[in-house]
Amino acid sequence: MKKINIEELQFNPFTKIGKEWFLVGAKNKENKFNAMTASWGSIGVLWSKNIVNVYVRPQRYTKEFIDSGEYFTLNFFDEKYKKELSLYGTKSGREMNKEEACGFHIEDVENSAHVKEANLVFVCKKIYETKINPELMIDPLIDEKCYPLQDYHTVYVAEIVEVLSED
Secondary structure, X not given: OXXXXXXXXXXXXXXXXXXXXXXXXXXXXXXXXXXXXXXXXXXXXXXXXXXXXXXXXXXXXXXXXXXXXXXXXXXXXXXXXXXXXXXXXXXXXXXXXXXXXXXXXXXXXXXXXXXXXXXEEEXXXXXXXXXOOHHXXXXXXHHHHHOOOOOOOEEXXXXXXXXXXXX
C-alpha cells in the first residue's frame, strides 16, 4: 500500500459505506488488534479538517479498542470479501480470532494497524465523541426501528490523518 493525497480519492461514499461496508479496526494498549464491520458512517469536512464519523454500539468488543487509544483505521475492500466482512459483523473478537478465520493479516501503520487485504485504508485520529441521545431525535421512528434495545451508538468524529491505497 502506498500513501496518497486525500484529494486523489474517487469513490462514492454511499456505495463504499452503505453497500460495500468496511472494517473499523484499532489496537489496544497490549498491541492487540480488533475490528468490526460497519455500514453506517460519513466522510466530510468539519472544523477545517477532513473527517469521518463512525458509529459503534456499546456492546461491541471493538469499542474497547477504539476507546483505549487515539487512533483507529477504516479498512475498505473489494466486493469479493463480502463473506469475510459478514463474519466480522456477526462474530466477536472476544470469542474467536476473526483474522485467522478469514485469512486476513494485520499490518502496523504509524499509531495503529490495518488489514493488509484492504484496498483502501484511512488512518484516523479521534477528535470528538458523543453518545446518541434519544431525547434529541426528531424522528421517533428511528429510535423505534434502530434502537429496540436502547443500545445507542457512540459517535466518533476523527480526522483522517493518512490515506493508504493499493492503486
